[in-house]
Amino acid sequence: MARVMLDGVGKVVSVALIEDLKVGDFVVIHVGYALTKIDPEEAERTLAILRELGVAQPEAAS
């Protein structure tokens, strides 16, 4: 079992389904279980691509 913070509220969930979890990891929670870890690098990469879109000129319709 592990303690997680959900929007500032502490909650205890099962981590039986996840391997090598460390304190400070981000996880996806469903029905009281952590289902998977969130990869912070991939999250940042997705956001970086999106933010680039924000400054780029919209492409012409093809």
Added chain:
Amino acid sequence: MKYVDEFRDGKLARTLATEIASAVDPAQSYRFMEFCGGHTHAISRYGLEDMLPTNVQMIHGPGCPVCVLPAGRIDMAIQLAERPEVTLCVYGDLMRVPGSQGASLMRAKARGADVRMVYSTLDAIAIAEQEPDREVVFFAIGFETTTPPTAVAIRLAARKKLGNFTVFCNHVLTPSAIQTILESPEIRDIGRVEIDGFIGPAHVSTVIGTQPYEFFAEEFGQPVVIAGFEPVDVMQAILMLVRQVNDGRHEIENQYIRAVTRGGNVRAKAEVADIFELRDQFEWRGLGPVPYSGLRLKAAYADYDAERRFAMTDITAPDNPACECGSILRGAKKPADCKLFGTVCTPETPMGSCMVSSEGACAAHWTYGRFRDLQRKQAS
């Protein structure tokens, strides 16, 4: 919340909307099915359809766990709960799901059946331990996300030799449902469900990975983009689908790369494979019997199988004939097409399963969509 708020950023969502608008070919229509109820909910809640060009249409799919459970399985659960020795533990969503003839677990409870809402399978285990004189049955429903937690509970019960804990298993599989939608002749006959691509589920895919969808891209020529549950995720996935359609590609792309890998959650899949096996077929509300789409407990875990312990017999029961849930779950109709929507049928008094859970298309439209309908009507 980290990695949530960023993906709820309205500005980013609008930028993506502009991007989608400039990417679409005005002469082409784009019909995308979001399989999963979580996406249906996000699309309604954030009004994403309003941000899309009119030729990009979202079709709601059957990925809402309580919606696809047929009335007969609810009737079976009610019969079980009415046994004096049984305590039935259920996820809260299930309480109001209509069985046949207006029956529900909520009504059964009001008549004295011992039905208890639990948040997690571990709560059901705790009840079984604390009340050894009760036959505690967990009413297990849902897709690949809720199956591993049920497996963990069964393994725990076996380890603790809990003789009074069983599971009424109704777990179903996402890929079989998608396949049925794509190849069922009946569904094709309706003619209205032309689909140009799928938004693949978020949580389900964290467990099964992207690999099971490769078949749909190859076999059916359908683009699939796995997407997270936040509005920015969904908009980005739609843009990715539009580009695939424009390029004539049909690939599996993963927008939710921060949580989903090709292989999924190996440990969770192993838990499930150890405890469950495929049923030859399982009935879905809206889709009918779907081959190899449901799970049951393996013989080695027969002691924990409620269907065996209580010699439960299958019940098939018709839905309320006026309810359009079936067509809505196949993507053939929209909630507003139903005569009962918002009049007889509301979340307080649901006549069909799609009005019960917040992931159901009717409930989502009731909560977030009907004011937009009204505004549109007034504007025209």
